Amino acid sequence: MLEWPPWDEVASILMLRDYNTRIVVIGASLLGLGGGVIGTFMLLRKRALMSDVISHATLPGIGFAFLIMTAAGGTGKSLAGLLIGALISGTIGMGAVLLIRAQTRLKEDAVLGVVLSVFFGLGVVIMRIIQNTDMGHAAGLESFIYGKTASMLASDVYWIAIAAAIITAICALLYKEFELLCFDQDFAGSLGWRVHLMDAMMMGLVVAITVIGLQAVGLILIIALLIIPPAAARFWTHHLLQMLMISAFIGAASCLLGSLASALPPRLNGESMRLPAGATIVVFAAAFFLVSMVFGTAHGMLRRWIERFSLSRKISQQHLLRMLYEAHHGETAQRVSDPTPLSVCLPRDFLLENSTWSSGQLHGILAALRRKGEIKEPGGNMFCLTESGIRTAARVVRNHRLWEVYLVRYADIAPFHVDYSADQIEHVLGDELVAGLDRVLQSDHPGLVIPESPHPLPYGAASSAPTVGTSS
Amino acid sequence: MKKMLFPLRRTIDSGEGLGAEHPASAPVSIDDMTVAYHRRPVLWDIEYDSPEGELIGIVGPNGAGKSTLIKAIMDLVPMAAGRVRIYGEPYTRHRRLVGYVPQRESVDWDFPVNALDVVAMGRYGEIGWCRRVSRSHKDASMAALDRVGMADYARRQISQLSGGQQQRVFLARALAQDAKIYFMDEPLAGVDAATEQAIIALLQDLITGGKTVFVVHHDLQTVADYFSHLILLNMRIVASGPTREVFTEENLRKTYGGKLQLLDEASQALARGGI
Numbered sequence: 001m002l003e004w005p006p007w008d009e010v011a012s013i014l015m016l017r018d019y020n021t022r023i024v025v026i027g028a029s030l031l032g033l034g035g036g037v038i039g040t041f042m043l044l045r046k047r048a049l050m051s052d053v054i055s056h057a058t059l060p061g062i063g064f065a066f067l068i069m070t071a072a073g074g075t076g077k078s079l080a081g082l083l084i085g086a087l088i089s090g091t092i093g094m095g096a097v098l099l100i101r102a103q104t105r106l107k108e109d110a111v112l113g114v115v116l117s118v119f120f121g122l123g124v125v126i127m128r129i130i131q132n133t134d135m136g137h138a139a140g141l142e143s144f145i146y147g148k149t150a151s152m153l154a155s156d157v158y159w160i161a162i163a164a165a166i167i168t169a170i171c172a173l174l175y176k177e178f179e180l181l182c183f184d185q186d187f188a189g190s191l192g193w194r195v196h197l198m199d200a201m202m203m204g205l206v207v208a209i210t211v212i213g214l215q216a217v218g219l220i221l222i223i224a225l226l227i228i229p230p231a232a233a234r235f236w237t238h239h240l241l242q243m244l245m246i247s248a249f250i251g252a253a254s255c256l257l258g259s260l261a262s263a264l265p266p267r268l269n270g271e272s273m274r275l276p277a278g279a280t281i282v283v284f285a286a287a288f289f290l291v292s293m294v295f296g297t298a299h300g301m302l303r304r305w306i307e308r309f310s311l312s313r314k315i316s317q318q319h320l321l322r323m324l325y326e327a328h329h330g331e332t333a334q335r336v337s338d339p340t341p342l343s344v345c346l347p348r349d350f351l352l353e354n355s356t357w358s359s360g361q362l363h364g365i366l367a368a369l370r371r372k373g374e375i376k377e378p379g380g381n382m383f384c385l386t387e388s389g390i391r392t393a394a395r396v397v398r399n400h401r402l403w404e405v406y407l408v409r410y411a412d413i414a415p416f417h418v419d420y421s422a423d424q425i426e427h428v429l430g431d432e433l434v435a436g437l438d439r440v441l442q443s444d445h446p447g448l449v450i451p452e453s454p455h456p457l458p459y460g461a462a463s464s465a466p467t468v469g470t471s472s
Numbered sequence: 473m474k475k476m477l478f479p480l481r482r483t484i485d486s487g488e489g490l491g492a493e494h495p496a497s498a499p500v501s502i503d504d505m506t507v508a509y510h511r512r513p514v515l516w517d518i519e520y521d522s523p524e525g526e527l528i529g530i531v532g533p534n535g536a537g538k539s540t541l542i543k544a545i546m547d548l549v550p551m552a553a554g555r556v557r558i559y560g561e562p563y564t565r566h567r568r569l570v571g572y573v574p575q576r577e578s579v580d581w582d583f584p585v586n587a588l589d590v591v592a593m594g595r596y597g598e599i600g601w602c603r604r605v606s607r608s609h610k611d612a613s614m615a616a617l618d619r620v621g622m623a624d625y626a627r628r629q630i631s632q633l634s635g636g637q638q639q640r641v642f643l644a645r646a647l648a649q650d651a652k653i654y655f656m657d658e659p660l661a662g663v664d665a666a667t668e669q670a671i672i673a674l675l676q677d678l679i680t681g682g683k684t685v686f687v688v689h690h691d692l693q694t695v696a697d698y699f700s701h702l703i704l705l706n707m708r709i710v711a712s713g714p715t716r717e718v719f720t721e722e723n724l725r726k727t728y729g730g731k732l733q734l735l736d737e738a739s740q741a742l743a744r745g746g747i
Contacts, residue, residue: 044583105510173602180593184579187645189548190572191597192564238629240584 003267013263021263024149027157028255028281031213034164035225036233036251037171038205040244043230044182045202049109050097052223053116054203055210057093058086059123059219062144066130077140079156079215086144086211093119094203147218149259149277156215163212167205171244178202179240217278225251228285235296250292254285316357316365318396321374323351324385325393344393345384402437409437497560499524499653499684500545505554507537507544514540516708518554522686522701527679529689529699529715533728536706538688539575542655546572558653568597571651573642573659581631587641588626591617594648616647621670636667643671654678654685661690672698695719 016022042048065085069078093115100111127141143151171178180188181198189195206226213222233246258281265274294301328344352362366383369375374389385393498521505518514537522528530538543549545556547563558566571594591613592605599609617623620640625633633641639659646654660668675698678685686703689695695702695715702718704710704727711718711726 046580176593176596176599176605177601179585179589180596183583183585183590184574184593186543186548186574186578187572187593190546190567190570192567234584238584238586238631240589243584 003270005264005266010264013260020150021260023154023157024152024263024277025256025259027152027160028149028216028259028277029252030157030160030164031209031216032225032229032251032253032255032281033248034160034167034209034251035213035222036229036247036249037244038167038202038209039226039251040230040233040240040247041171041178041182041202042206042226043234044240045199047203048227049112049223050094050203051206051210051226053097053112053119054090054094054207055214055219055222056116056123057096057119058090058211058214059120059144060126061085061087061089061092061123062141062214063123063126063130064089066141067126082141082144083211083214086214087207089119090207090210091204094207098199143218144214145218145220146276147214147216147221147278149216149281150262150274152216160212160216163208167209168248170201170205174198174201175241217281221278221282224282224285225255228282228289229254232285232289232292232296235292235299237298250285250288254288255281258282258284313365313368316361317369317374318400319355320351320362320365320369321385321389321393321396322400323354324375324383325390325397344390345378345382348381348383351383402434405437497557498522499559500686501557501560502545503555503557505544505556506552507540507549508552513552513707515544518709520703520709520712522684524684525679525682526684526701527675527699528684528686528701528703529695530686530703530705531689531692531695531727532705532710536727538705539657541703541705542572542657542686542688546570546655569652571646571649571654573646573654573656575657576635576639576642576661578657581633581638583630586627586629587617587622587633587637587644588613590630590641591644591648594645597649612650613644613648616644617641619647620644620674634664636663639663639667639671643674652683654683656685656687658688658690660687692724 012018013021016025039048039051042051062082062085065082068085069075069081074081096115096119097111100106100115101108104111106114130141177188177193177198180191181193181195181202185195188198209226210219210222213225217225229251230243230247232250233243236246237243259277261284262275262277262280265272267273292300297303324344324346327346327350348362348366351357352359355362357365366375366377369389370377373386374392375383376386377383500520500522502518502520505515506513507515518541530541532538540549544551545563547556556563558569563570588610592609594616595605595609595612599605614623614626617626620643622637622640622644625637625641630638630641639662643656643659646656659671663671675685675687679700687699689698696719699715701713702715703712704718704723706727711720711723
């Protein structure tokens with residue numbers, strides 16, 4: 001039977017009353033913060049997978065450190081010693097990647113794959129040797145692979161805090177240097193910056209956070225703290241500083257929630273099912289990522305869908321207004337002297353036949369325009385432009401024809417300006433250019449209000465329109 | 473020593489203030505430069521002294537080493553042999569005098585910065601490490617954006633700019649560097665006609681202001697109109713000098729037709745010895 005932990009236990013954990021919980025939660029959050037900050041630069045430098053290589057490359061170092069310390073007569077369990085071993089072999093792994101990439105023609109992904117698997121394989125072999133030779137107390141070493149957040153000590157948190165503070169401080173000081181390095185390394189080099197040195201510094205920070213975080217999250221999952229928060233943050237902003245802050249927040253928040261959830265195990269048949277903290281943290285980070293991917297205000301999927309949908313709706317509505325208007329005024333120019341047309345109506349069937357809309361789509365477009373007061377339905381399946389609709393349609397037709405003229409005349413210069421969805425062509429091209437376009441057209445056709453359509457209208461001119469309805 | 477003496481003429485003639493600040497020497501002089509990637513030579517025995525205050529086109533077929541030449545001058549690519557001097561001194565001494573416009577495709581335009589941020593990067597050498605971008609540097613960057621007609625787009629994220637606009641932003645960044653010598657890698661590649669005219673006008677403006685500008689260019693039709701001096705390059709310098717002197721059919725054939733000629737000779741040799 002599945003049983004949730006009792007409320008007082010939940011409350012005591014959430015309020016961080018328990019000393020151990022407090023230690024673990026603070027340590028994990030700081031770790032997430034540091035990972036989110038340096039991870040942002042790694043992601044933008046397109047080196048995200050490099051951190052995975054570094055973390056896997058720490059394993060043989062941990063094994064060797066254990067062997068050396070045991071041979072020297074110790075228990076081999078000194079954490080500082082093990083971490084120094086991790087630091088050294090992580091750095092060697094990173095160096096191996098940089099060296100192989102610089103000296104051979106191998107592509108980056110192949111180099112990463114080779115170094116990662118070789119180092120991790122070596123590490124596994126050493127671990128097995130340690131177990132087989134029965135040095136007894138080797139059991140704790142496995143925790144470096146999968147992590148053991150719950151057993152974090154105050155001294156661990158102390159180190160994590162220092163590492164996170166150093167990383168944040170360096171990234172703040174070298175913000176603009178790292179920004180340029182990630183964006184344009186050639187330009188940075190032309191300024192005389194030592195690109196390799198800066199890369200090494202950035203990598204050094206990654207090695208630091210990796211080694212410090214090994215115990216908490218484990219070397220397999222630590223990459224999640226370096227990639228997922230910045231990747232999620234990118235969906236929310238187009239600005240680097242904001243991306244850094246959001247990434248740091250997501251990193252810290254998922255570590256906080258993950259370690260809390262892991263401290264609150266549900267009981268199955270009376271037995272506590274303690275979830276591994278590292279994996280729980282990654283699950284929370286993934287939740288943040290999914291939410292960001294869908295709802296992100298800068299790049300999110302929802303925003304894209306809405307933009308696409310509203311654009312196509314707007315274009316459909318303008319298209320229908322144009323159909324009504326042009327069916328009555330035809331492709332010849334509408335002159336100033338022409339009286340304002342009183343009846344601008346078309347039957348539903350004509351609209352359906354002369355467009356690509358389905359009956360349902362047309363219904364939706366007509367309903368939307370009716371709500372806006374642009375058209376009315378006097379009955380008999382006829383649809384007429386209202387006075388406001390006539391004005392709107394005239395503007396839409398004018399814009400459309402000006403765009404067409406613009407394309408014919410200036411497309412070779414600046415086609416990227418064309419934006420049919422713009423309400424006013426002047427907003428895109430500027431008053432001056434539009435006035436110029438107008439002038440050119442006026443000189444060809446004096447008295448022109450709406451420029452002539454440069455191509456024949458697909459559904460014929462006024463004379464051939466099937467019907468002209470009446471409206472009062 | 474001849475390298476030091478030859479360009480004196482121009483500096484003295486033009487009477488530019490530079491002669492006082494720097495040793496009277498060519499803006500760029502290259503001695504015996506060879507560059508190789510993995511044992512394959514890309515540039516061979518490059519000897520060159522540039523004139524001052526001219527718009528210099530670097531022209532040659534694909535793979536001729538045009539980009540490599542300017543990268544090697546700026547120490548972005550290691551030289552196998554040779555020496556580069558800027559106003560008679562090593563490049564490292566006069567780095568601030570050199571501005572750079574890399575190829576537009578060399579960077580990720582989805583990077584989370586806006587146009588003004590990119591232009592401000594041109595001031596980073598001036599600002600120095602660990603310092604923030606101050607108000608005055610922002611103003612200078614804004615002025616540079618304005619000069620390329622992009623002031624209205626300062627806050628636009630760079631992925632939302634068209635190719636021509638991105639190229640203008642890169643030029644504005646170089647302007648913000650306020651250099652004496654500019655190296656531009658295909659600044660006219662993939663831009664629309666209006667932008668091309670605007671960029672050329674801007675380059676002429678720089679020349680009028682006494683700058684020396686090197687431009688990697690790929691369109692032979694416009695070479696004679698745009699550039700007063702040329703470097704015809706195909707692994708080695710085929711010809712260099714004033715455009716009216718070196719932009720000849722024979723030089724072009726040597727620059728572009730070399731590979732074809734070799735192929736012809738090879739096929740003739742095969743035909744003679746074959747069957």
